[in-house]
Amino acid sequence: MTQVQVRDAVLAIIADIAMDQDVTGLNDELALREQLDLDSMDFLDIVMELKKRHKIDVPQEDYTKLATLKSCVDYLTPKFKQ
Amino acid sequence: MPQFDVVIIGAGMSGLAAGIRAKMLGHENVAIVERHTIAGGLNSYYQRGKRQFDVGLHALTNFARLGEKNRPLLKICKQLRIPYDRLQLKEQRFSSIQFPFGEINFTNNKQDLITSVERLFPDEIRGLHGLIEYLSQFNETDLERPFISTRQELTHFFNNQNLIEMLLWPLLIYGSACEDDMDFGQFAIMFKAIYQEGFARPLGGVRTIIDLLLERFKMLGGEIFFKKEVKALHHDNQSCIQSLEFKDGETWQATMIFSSVGQNETWQLTKKNNALAPIGRMSFTEAIFVFDSLTAAQSPTIAFYSGHASAQYHRPEMLFDKESAVICFPNNYTDCEYKETVVRITHPANYDLWKNLSPQAYRKEKENVKEAGLALLSKNYGVDATRLLFHDVFTPLTVERYTGHQAGAVYGSPHKIKNGATPFSNLFLIGTDQGFLGVVGALLSGISMANLYLFKPTSHQMQVPNEL
Numbered sequence: 336m337t338q339v340q341v342r343d344a345v346l347a348i349i350a351d352i353a354m355d356q357d358v359t360g361l362n363d364e365l366a367l368r369e370q371l372d373l374d375s376m377d378f379l380d381i382v383m384e385l386k387k388r389h390k391i392d393v394p395q396e397d398y399t400k401l402a403t404l405k406s407c408v409d410y411l412t413p414k415f416k417q
Numbered sequence: 418m419p420q421f422d423v424v425i426i427g428a429g430m431s432g433l434a435a436g437i438r439a440k441m442l443g444h445e446n447v448a449i450v451e452r453h454t455i456a457g458g459l460n461s462y463y464q465r466g467k468r469q470f471d472v473g474l475h476a477l478t479n480f481a482r483l484g485e486k487n488r489p490l491l492k493i494c495k496q497l498r499i500p501y502d503r504l505q506l507k508e509q510r511f512s513s514i515q516f517p518f519g520e521i522n523f524t525n526n527k528q529d530l531i532t533s534v535e536r537l538f539p540d541e542i543r544g545l546h547g548l549i550e551y552l553s554q555f556n557e558t559d560l561e562r563p564f565i566s567t568r569q570e571l572t573h574f575f576n577n578q579n580l581i582e583m584l585l586w587p588l589l590i591y592g593s594a595c596e597d598d599m600d601f602g603q604f605a606i607m608f609k610a611i612y613q614e615g616f617a618r619p620l621g622g623v624r625t626i627i628d629l630l631l632e633r634f635k636m637l638g639g640e641i642f643f644k645k646e647v648k649a650l651h652h653d654n655q656s657c658i659q660s661l662e663f664k665d666g667e668t669w670q671a672t673m674i675f676s677s678v679g680q681n682e683t684w685q686l687t688k689k690n691n692a693l694a695p696i697g698r699m700s701f702t703e704a705i706f707v708f709d710s711l712t713a714a715q716s717p718t719i720a721f722y723s724g725h726a727s728a729q730y731h732r733p734e735m736l737f738d739k740e741s742a743v744i745c746f747p748n749n750y751t752d753c754e755y756k757e758t759v760v761r762i763t764h765p766a767n768y769d770l771w772k773n774l775s776p777q778a779y780r781k782e783k784e785n786v787k788e789a790g791l792a793l794l795s796k797n798y799g800v801d802a803t804r805l806l807f808h809d810v811f812t813p814l815t816v817e818r819y820t821g822h823q824a825g826a827v828y829g830s831p832h833k834i835k836n837g838a839t840p841f842s843n844l845f846l847i848g849t850d851q852g853f854l855g856v857v858g859a860l861l862s863g864i865s866m867a868n869l870y871l872f873k874p875t876s877h878q879m880q881v882p883n884e885l
């Protein structure tokens with residue numbers, strides 16, 4: 336998958352979790368938590384969906400890599416390729 | 418023998434929420450078992466003639482508007498993936514705390530409480546601002562903090578005891594399992610839930626919430642069994658529960674079990690009576706009245722009434738304390754049009770005294786609850802008792818019979834188990850005795866306990882933060 340496709344896949348997950356919020360126009364460099372009403376329980380759901388939909392494991396020590404859209408793409412793109 | 422990954426005992430708010438999360442967290446066979454024929458538990462519904470009544474549900478606390486951040490109600494919608502709009506929330510008009518020395522009103526605009534306090538207690542306004550500031554920094558969901566007395570804590574902010582009594586009264590009667598005081602963490606939760614976020618009610622009442630939860634659970638592939646009462650949890654003195662035995666004679670096995678039936682009630686199912694926690698002493702009578710016209714149009718949505726000079730939140734020495742009451746007008750919400758006026762009046766009540774009545778005396782005392790309610794409505798709102806179309810009265814015995822909570826203790830035992838853990842490695846408490854109270858509290862409890870114990874996306878050992 337290309338970086339753009341990975342970004343779309345992550346965004347699709349976030350859109351399902353934050354179902355009542357507008358996820359268009361997010362700034363890729365800013366923390367997702369600052370732009371959306373997401374808390375640690377929601378980040379667990381992101382981890383879970385990555386596993387369910389794409390069979391990707393995110394170990395707990397890497398949760399911080401999911402902070403921004405950009406860091407998600409940087410961290411997840413190699414994993415999508417495996 | 419039927420085999421389940423997760424079995425949840427009780428289809429109340431906490432059980433339904435835990436069931437939904439269990440499915441969402443990827444567990445295959447998830448069952449909720451409920452001894453009644455319908456869901457909802459302490460907040461269920463019933464039909465009399467053509468009218469449908471909620472059991473309980475005066476109001477949903479923690480009102481939130483879409484787009485607000487860090488709001489418990491929106492967290493619940495998000496975690497359960499229930500679109501907020503489907504709750505069809507109608508906001509309260511205003512609510513009122515009524516003591517012999519005056520009234521304080523509040524709404525879903527948190528400034529209104531401050532204005533109203535300032536009018537009655539101008540010297541205390543700095544204290545109120547100080548308290549609000551302190552609460553905004555306070556981490557009320559810390560599951561480890563020991564009990565802190567709210568009465569003690571509030572003396573650091575206020576000089577006038579009357580204000581302390583008034584501020585405490587609604588929060589005690591809407592969410593304290595202890596008599597006359599509450600844990601400061603619980604106070605902080607309730608202060609935000611009631612005075613800062615406020616009240617709303619789903620159009621259609623509690624059934625709207627229950628139907629949404631049931632629909633979601635079934636859509637995810639969860640199974641729900643009604644008239645399925647757990648009779649025993651067998652463990653053969655091992656450290657985990659090995660099977661569930663039902664009243665209908667069936668036996669099931671389950672990998673994980675969540676119980677919403679209460680602490681003692683759960684221990685009794687395991688026959689481990691040595692672990693008994695104190696039974697809650699707070700129970701209530703509730704009278705429901707339907708009048709044929711809009712007789713009290715100027716009334717608040719909810720009045721927290723005290724004819725006493727201080728908040729009398731304890732088991733009364735008589736059957737019920739008619740001078741302590743919540744008077745709720747459940748159809749007096751904004752944008753709601755009704756032809757009839759419904760009123761629900763709740764009084765603290767003494768379970769033991771009700772329990773000891775003969776059947777005739779029981780009927781007569783229920784009549785007294787009705788008369789006391791009508792008298793209060795006539796005195797406070799000029800409601801004309803001759804317009805009464807229908808009434809019903811619950812007592813602590815009704816609560817016990819329908820929900821299984823011992824002694825009709827609506828808020829359960831004063832001793833909460835905040836991490837839900839039990840002596841058994843596969844049995845966890847959710848709901849009332851885990852510690853979060855009310856509809857919103859019970860939903861959060863089911864969600865957070867399921868997240869804590871059922872989240873297993875990878876082979877790594879997970880430490881799930883239990884932050885709400």
Ligand SMILES: Cc1cc2nc3c(=O)[nH]c(=O)nc-3n(C[C@H](O)[C@H](O)[C@H](O)COP(=O)(O)OP(=O)(O)OC[C@H]3O[C@@H](n4cnc5c(N)ncnc54)[C@H](O)[C@@H]3O)c2cc1C
Nearest residue numbers: 427429430431452458459473475476647848849855856859
């Ligand atoms: C009169 C009244 C008014 C209230 N008003 C409000 C209000 O306005 N706003 C608010 O937020 N909260 C209100 N509450 C409180 C609120 O209803 C509760 O805090 C909340 O519903 C508790 O949910 P729960 O899941 O913890 O427990 P419960 O609802 O008690 O759920 C437990 C379930 O387990 C089932 N069960 C018990 N034993 C067994 C067994 N052995 N096998 C199988 N099933 C079993 C019971 O039938 C029940 O359905 C009110 C309560 C009452 C009684």
